[in-house]
Amino acid sequence: MTFALPAIFAILTLAGAVAALVLRNLVHCALSLVFAFAGLGGVYISLGAQFAGLAQVLVYAGGVAILIVFAVLLVRERDEKQDHTTIRWGNLLSGIAVSTLVFIALARCILSSTGLHNAAPTAPVAEIREIGTMMMSVDILPLEIIGVLLTASMLGAVIIALKEARR
Amino acid sequence: MTPVQIADQIFVLIDHWLIDQCPTIFQPIVAAILPVVVILGLFPALFAFTTVLERKGLGRIQNRMGPNRTGPLGLLQPVADGIKSLTKEDTVPRAADKIVNFLAPVVLVIIVFLTFAVVPVGRNMVLANLDSGVLYFFAVGAATELAVFMAGWSSRNKYALLGAMRAVAQMISYEVPLLLSATCAVMIAGALSTTTIVEQQARYTGIWPHWYVFTPWGFGAFILFMIAALAESNRSPFDLPEGESEIIAGYLIEYSGFKFALFFLGEYLGMFAISGMGITLFLGGWSAPFSFLTWIPSYLWFFAKLFAIIAVFIWIRGTLPRLRTDQLMNFAWKFMLPMSLIVLVDTGLWRWLTPGAARWTITSLVVIIPYIVLGRAAGSGKIEKRSYRYAT
Amino acid sequence: MTLDILLLVSAALFTLGLASSLLRRNAILVLVGIELMLNAANLNFIAFWRFSAHPEAFTGILFVLFSIALAAAEAAVGLALIISIHRFYKTSNVDRIDRMKG
Numbered sequence: 001m002t003f004a005l006p007a008i009f010a011i012l013t014l015a016g017a018v019a020a021l022v023l024r025n026l027v028h029c030a031l032s033l034v035f036a037f038a039g040l041g042g043v044y045i046s047l048g049a050q051f052a053g054l055a056q057v058l059v060y061a062g063g064v065a066i067l068i069v070f071a072v073l074l075v076r077e078r079d080e081k082q083d084h085t086t087i088r089w090g091n092l093l094s095g096i097a098v099s100t101l102v103f104i105a106l107a108r109c110i111l112s113s114t115g116l117h118n119a120a121p122t123a124p125v126a127e128i129r130e131i132g133t134m135m136m137s138v139d140i141l142p143l144e145i146i147g148v149l150l151t152a153s154m155l156g157a158v159i160i161a162l163k164e165a166r167r
Numbered sequence: 168m169t170p171v172q173i174a175d176q177i178f179v180l181i182d183h184w185l186i187d188q189c190p191t192i193f194q195p196i197v198a199a200i201l202p203v204v205v206i207l208g209l210f211p212a213l214f215a216f217t218t219v220l221e222r223k224g225l226g227r228i229q230n231r232m233g234p235n236r237t238g239p240l241g242l243l244q245p246v247a248d249g250i251k252s253l254t255k256e257d258t259v260p261r262a263a264d265k266i267v268n269f270l271a272p273v274v275l276v277i278i279v280f281l282t283f284a285v286v287p288v289g290r291n292m293v294l295a296n297l298d299s300g301v302l303y304f305f306a307v308g309a310a311t312e313l314a315v316f317m318a319g320w321s322s323r324n325k326y327a328l329l330g331a332m333r334a335v336a337q338m339i340s341y342e343v344p345l346l347l348s349a350t351c352a353v354m355i356a357g358a359l360s361t362t363t364i365v366e367q368q369a370r371y372t373g374i375w376p377h378w379y380v381f382t383p384w385g386f387g388a389f390i391l392f393m394i395a396a397l398a399e400s401n402r403s404p405f406d407l408p409e410g411e412s413e414i415i416a417g418y419l420i421e422y423s424g425f426k427f428a429l430f431f432l433g434e435y436l437g438m439f440a441i442s443g444m445g446i447t448l449f450l451g452g453w454s455a456p457f458s459f460l461t462w463i464p465s466y467l468w469f470f471a472k473l474f475a476i477i478a479v480f481i482w483i484r485g486t487l488p489r490l491r492t493d494q495l496m497n498f499a500w501k502f503m504l505p506m507s508l509i510v511l512v513d514t515g516l517w518r519w520l521t522p523g524a525a526r527w528t529i530t531s532l533v534v535i536i537p538y539i540v541l542g543r544a545a546g547s548g549k550i551e552k553r554s555y556r557y558a559t
Numbered sequence: 560m561t562l563d564i565l566l567l568v569s570a571a572l573f574t575l576g577l578a579s580s581l582l583r584r585n586a587i588l589v590l591v592g593i594e595l596m597l598n599a600a601n602l603n604f605i606a607f608w609r610f611s612a613h614p615e616a617f618t619g620i621l622f623v624l625f626s627i628a629l630a631a632a633e634a635a636v637g638l639a640l641i642i643s644i645h646r647f648y649k650t651s652n653v654d655r656i657d658r659m660k661g
Contacts, residue, residue, distance in 0.1 A: 003560045010568045017575040047609045052623045054306045059627050062309025064634045071638040075651045099578040106570035131617050139621050146628050153632035157639035
């Protein structure tokens with residue numbers, strides 16, 4: 001059971017990511033991305049990090065995915081058929097080659113490292129109270145910086161997307 | 168156990184007895200499935216009863232009788248509605264996206280049922296006692312917006328898409344005051360688990376309960392939570408995305424028959440779920456309002472409070488006119504968001520000051536004065552006295 | 560569930576995100592690829608936290624929380640940029656956005 005549950009969610013995540021890569025229709029890509037994010041949240045929860053998993057579902061699947069969907073709707077071309085963009089075969093091959101090389105490099109590093117095949121130690125219990133205490137005492141500086149960053153990015157996004165005033 | 172305790176825990180005892188009847192191999196599966204079956208049966212039955220209640224109630228508010236043909240007092244109307252929606256033709260537009268069109272009501276109903284898992288309907292009667300129940304509720308509930316968008320987009324209809332975008336914009340705007348006011352209750356209770364929050368409120372000083380709604384910050388947070396809950400479930404006066412006279416059911420235009428019934432079910436169940444969460448966070452869950460009334464079973468109190476809130480929602484639907492999109496966005500961002508931030512600060516003040524009369528007055532003033540100031544400032548101009556002209 | 564399987568899943572997710580950023584011609588899908596890469600890094604953090612010798616230090620979880628917040632902010636700004644560019648170029652195909660003027 002400890003193997004099956006993260007494995008199921010991991011397969012769901014990878015399937016969603018492959019669908020987001022391959023599908024032609026933009027909204028279908030965005031919706032399969034929701035599956036990828038939700039699957040990843042499931043992986044986190046089944047590994048014992050409940051707060052991170054629920055935050056992932058809340059922020060990514062409930063926020064970023066909707067943002068992407070809205071952007072897809074606002075940025076549509078006049079002609080519906082333009083969503084199906086073609087790519088030159090030379091670019092396609094080189095892109096696939098680069099991605100495959102990156103994956104092979106990472107996989108070689110992972111598989112040749114020692115000490116990674118151990119079974120899992122006992123699951124730590126991630127108490128939310130302790131996470132909160134740590135966030136407010138040890139990690140208070142990143143918390144404040146994230147607050148400032150979120151405010152700045154919100155203001156920046158609004159200013160960038162505002163239409164210019166007509167003269 | 169005393170008879171009062173037996174009456175209170177009767178469903179838990181029946182549940183344990185049924186599990187003991189099964190062979191040992193099946194016991195974990197039955198223990199997991201039995202409460203789910205109860206939820207799947209109970210809340211749609213409640214939905215059927217609420218549809219009759221709503222139509223009769225709205226009819227009486229509008230000075231007419233509601234449905235009274237089917238069965239005594241029209242109580243068999245949901246049966247008639249169910250038969251109608253099952254036998255209607257299921258039309259799918261030719262240009263529609265078939266997979267997404269099919270998945271939208273399914274996703275909506277699944278997600279709404281998932282959110283019922285953390286609402287405690289009685290003492291020891293919660294499906295999943297998660298450590299972070301409140302966060303789970305809002306994380307899963309945020310995905311209903313996706314179902315609404317899927318419904319609107321898959322119909323390939325301009326009006327459906329417009330309704331869906333308006334609905335999603337409304338839902339994401341009102342999610343922020345919803346989460347902030349829920350955080351107030353979580354702050355004082357000290358835990359994200361719904362059972363802990365209810366147990367903190369189930370205490371009494373004298374005869375008065377420790378419900379959070381009876382404190383100044385709790386009252387403000389409760390009102391904000393309920394208004395945001397109305398907006399999240401697309402109910403009047405926030406039902407412009409599915410208004411029948413403006414945009415002819417908005418994102419639901421192209422749905423008919425059973426899928427429309429599923430959307431209807433999902434919307435009402437969403438209303439129950441979020442009211443249940445409001446009862447858990449602010450109204451003390453399953454606890455009795457006075458300490459001499461604790462002999463009444465806990466689940467009866469929960470459903471009594473749920474019916475009271477549903478009655479208030481129906482009353483609001485029959486009384487207030489619909490808000491326009493810009494009016495409801497103004498309301499969300501210019502009134503409810505500052506107000507919920509102020510209530511959050513007020514909650515911190517409540518926690519920090521020493522208990523006594525001074526705490527009550529200071530926290531009440533911190534809620535009331537910004538409410539008056541924001542209420543006046545957010546109004547767009549003066550409201551003139553209406554002048555009537557008669558044909559003379 | 561051993562650590563190397565989780566790291567392989569994370570590497571695969573990273574590669575899929577990289578492929579989406581490199582191969583797709585729509586600007587929004589490039590951003591989707593970046594989000595997938597960030598998610599793969601988050602999975603790495605959680606995997607290492609779970610299998611670490613001192614799991615009671617919640618550094619992995621806290622890092623992932625901050626990373627989620629950061630990625631959401633970056634997605635918002637990136638999408639605002641794409642919408643603003645679309646207003647001028649009337650297209651979101653990265654092959655056609657090829658001038659610095661404007």
